[in-house]
Amino acid sequence: MTLAVGCRARPGKSRDNKTGSWRVFKPSFDHEKCSKCGMCQTLCPEGCVHEDAEGFSDPDYTYCKGCGICATECPKEAITMNQEEK
Amino acid sequence: MAEKKKTCELFDCGHRACGGCGAALAARLVTQAAGTETIVVNSTGCMEVFSTPYPETAWKVPWIHSLFENASAVASGIEAALKKQGRKEKIVIMAGDGATFDIGMICISGAFERGHDFAYICYDNEAYMNTGIQRSGATPYDASTTTSPAGKFSFGNKRPKKDMPAILAAHGAPYVATASIAYPADLKQKVEKAITTPGPCYVQVHAPCCTGWGFEGNQTIAIAKLAIETGLWVNFEMVDGKVTKVKKVVRKPVEEYLKTQKRFRHLFKPQRQDAEIAHIQAMADRNAEKYGLDIKLRKE
Amino acid sequence: MMEITEGSHAVAEAVRLCRPQVVSAYPITPQTHIVEALADFVANGKLDADYITVENELSALSACVGASAAGSRTYSATTSQGLLLMTEVVFNAAGMRLPVVMSIANRAVGAPLSIWNDQQDSISLRDAGWLQFYAEDNQEATDLHFLAYKVAEDPKIQLPAFVCFDGFILSHTYEPIDMLSQEQVDKYLPKYDPAEKLDAKDPISFGMYATPDYYLEFRYEMDQAQKRAKDVIAKAGKEFGTMFGRDYSALVEGYQLEDAETAIVAMGSVCGTVKDAIDEMRAACIKVGLLKIRVFRPFPSEEIAQALSKVKRVAVLDKNISLGAKGGATAIEVRDAMYGSTIPVKGYVLGLGGRDIRKKDIKEIVSLCEKGIGNQFYGLRKELI
Numbered sequence: 001m002t003l004a005v006g007c008r009a010r011p012g013k014s015r016d017n018k019t020g021s022w023r024v025f026k027p028s029f030d031h032e033k034c035s036k037c038g039m040c041q042t043l044c045p046e047g048c049v050h051e052d053a054e055g056f057s058d059p060d061y062t063y064c065k066g067c068g069i070c071a072t073e074c075p076k077e078a079i080t081m082n083q084e085e086k
Numbered sequence: 087m088a089e090k091k092k093t094c095e096l097f098d099c100g101h102r103a104c105g106g107c108g109a110a111l112a113a114r115l116v117t118q119a120a121g122t123e124t125i126v127v128n129s130t131g132c133m134e135v136f137s138t139p140y141p142e143t144a145w146k147v148p149w150i151h152s153l154f155e156n157a158s159a160v161a162s163g164i165e166a167a168l169k170k171q172g173r174k175e176k177i178v179i180m181a182g183d184g185a186t187f188d189i190g191m192i193c194i195s196g197a198f199e200r201g202h203d204f205a206y207i208c209y210d211n212e213a214y215m216n217t218g219i220q221r222s223g224a225t226p227y228d229a230s231t232t233t234s235p236a237g238k239f240s241f242g243n244k245r246p247k248k249d250m251p252a253i254l255a256a257h258g259a260p261y262v263a264t265a266s267i268a269y270p271a272d273l274k275q276k277v278e279k280a281i282t283t284p285g286p287c288y289v290q291v292h293a294p295c296c297t298g299w300g301f302e303g304n305q306t307i308a309i310a311k312l313a314i315e316t317g318l319w320v321n322f323e324m325v326d327g328k329v330t331k332v333k334k335v336v337r338k339p340v341e342e343y344l345k346t347q348k349r350f351r352h353l354f355k356p357q358r359q360d361a362e363i364a365h366i367q368a369m370a371d372r373n374a375e376k377y378g379l380d381i382k383l384r385k386e
Numbered sequence: 387m388m389e390i391t392e393g394s395h396a397v398a399e400a401v402r403l404c405r406p407q408v409v410s411a412y413p414i415t416p417q418t419h420i421v422e423a424l425a426d427f428v429a430n431g432k433l434d435a436d437y438i439t440v441e442n443e444l445s446a447l448s449a450c451v452g453a454s455a456a457g458s459r460t461y462s463a464t465t466s467q468g469l470l471l472m473t474e475v476v477f478n479a480a481g482m483r484l485p486v487v488m489s490i491a492n493r494a495v496g497a498p499l500s501i502w503n504d505q506q507d508s509i510s511l512r513d514a515g516w517l518q519f520y521a522e523d524n525q526e527a528t529d530l531h532f533l534a535y536k537v538a539e540d541p542k543i544q545l546p547a548f549v550c551f552d553g554f555i556l557s558h559t560y561e562p563i564d565m566l567s568q569e570q571v572d573k574y575l576p577k578y579d580p581a582e583k584l585d586a587k588d589p590i591s592f593g594m595y596a597t598p599d600y601y602l603e604f605r606y607e608m609d610q611a612q613k614r615a616k617d618v619i620a621k622a623g624k625e626f627g628t629m630f631g632r633d634y635s636a637l638v639e640g641y642q643l644e645d646a647e648t649a650i651v652a653m654g655s656v657c658g659t660v661k662d663a664i665d666e667m668r669a670a671c672i673k674v675g676l677l678k679i680r681v682f683r684p685f686p687s688e689e690i691a692q693a694l695s696k697v698k699r700v701a702v703l704d705k706n707i708s709l710g711a712k713g714g715a716t717a718i719e720v721r722d723a724m725y726g727s728t729i730p731v732k733g734y735v736l737g738l739g740g741r742d743i744r745k746k747d748i749k750e751i752v753s754l755c756e757k758g759i760g761n762q763f764y765g766l767r768k769e770l771i
Contacts, residue, residue: 146589
């Protein structure tokens, strides 16, 4: 990879950094309890919670750092944090 | 397996912010509100550092970082260039409280006085976080930082927050607002208003920092809410220098906010500092009076 | 077209002809006439630029960084204290590879405060990565702006450039100038159209940070660009000569150097005085010549060594001093260029803070050099020290 003059870059390369490896606790999303409010998608600092075709939320574990904001803020307590097995 | 739909994000995954980072959420929300036709000018600080270690950039809009203090001046130059080139992109400055309240004061004052058209979004995590939690002009009274540490002869930061919104309103900024990541829809609305109002506009976004303030990353939103509910952070809007909207609250005692964070632990341990807590309560009470914060509960 | 004009006004006119879209500058003696003239041009529709009256020099250059990154040709001017105040941005602009052109009306730096000429200001920033051009007279000061933009904006270079001309001595002096026409400049200097700019249609992140894994290579690339600049300057300078009759392809220029025994090396307006002194010395059969340095960065080491290879001794004039080191920057770098040769190189620090330099001083220096006396401040008032 040759250097970009002036230390510049086009979008996309941050995705090479798979921050999911940072996780200690892993969120699991219970679609039975999920009311599709989307707060977890809005409040995730990574922007890695996505809506599926049915409107339920799911995290992208490649990037999820396991911060737990989604679990704390979910109005339906549909998200639980569990220590991840490595 | 249900199919995953992706939201349109202009701040990408893979950035190196701490888990639970308030500023990272602010970056997402601000860029969502701003849209693709935006040029972001970022000061040196947490956001710039965690989002652009060469060659990884998390920004999907044109973005520029120059130095710590000069984002407003860089933005002034971009605005001039866009004018001469007949281009319509909007300029959004994203700077931390250090870059805004302190080192950037000269450049901000000049840019606001000249009346350039941009939206200045300050993500306020109340200290120089990127360099290891040193006090800034935005650090609240009695907060312990590495350069205003609590100790035998100190209760932490001796000064109240500098009133940046008032300073910039005094420069003639047509729209000035405070916001919080705790209320994302409100934040995005205010950012949109700052972008679409011609002239230099300012939105100060409260962005709690789990690493710097000392709390678990999953509490970021909850603590941001408590700041507002105790009256220590006021969400308001100013149009042409006059306060037009304030978020009213049923106020909680400041203690409920202070006890959640290690940076205020010295006010409770090894012993309660009643005088200091009362002093902080008085500050919240003054905010309540100044902005009309209190929701009047109906008496039975 | 020939006109008699003040140096500052000639520079302002040259800048106007380069069609910058954004001008951002803060007034400081002795550059003020430049920025005032440009403001006047804008106010009267003679220059179609956005003129930002910034609140300090740091903001002046920062605005240029923003405008240049956004794809506009941009301009600033400063000197002395102003240049030092914006030093952080000077390094930043070069590292970000933005081809800003900035006039420096050279002035001494405080403390003690001085408004008069020497070259300490721009010389102090020789490490920053900017190209540095030094004008002997106002014709050069004018022409070097066209050259500077052309070289700076060359895709192989992409480095900002200082055009230095001595404050008051050149900036406030009226000289006859052959000013190019707009048509001529448009032919020589194409529109600025960078391959990369801040643009929603092609989002790029500018000014990222570099970890130890990358930083060295970024700085190496800048140094390579400086080295490439020699050829680009030669080509652009030759093209200027072909089109307009004044050739700027050489980074250094000899005057009566061919058979000289003593060579004086100098930069800037003092060269005019030196040439007059040489004419008088030659009439008295003293074999002395001048090697004028017109480009200080990239430093023309090989060219200097080549040009001075046949002389018996070298006297380097410096209107700057690297305090605590062995003289001024030019002497130190010339000595380095001559390393390995047995030709003695003596440095003379003179003219600091606007101290006048006369023909008799040049003759005195040649005499000192002949006696092997040098590497000192010249012209000290002994009664004061």
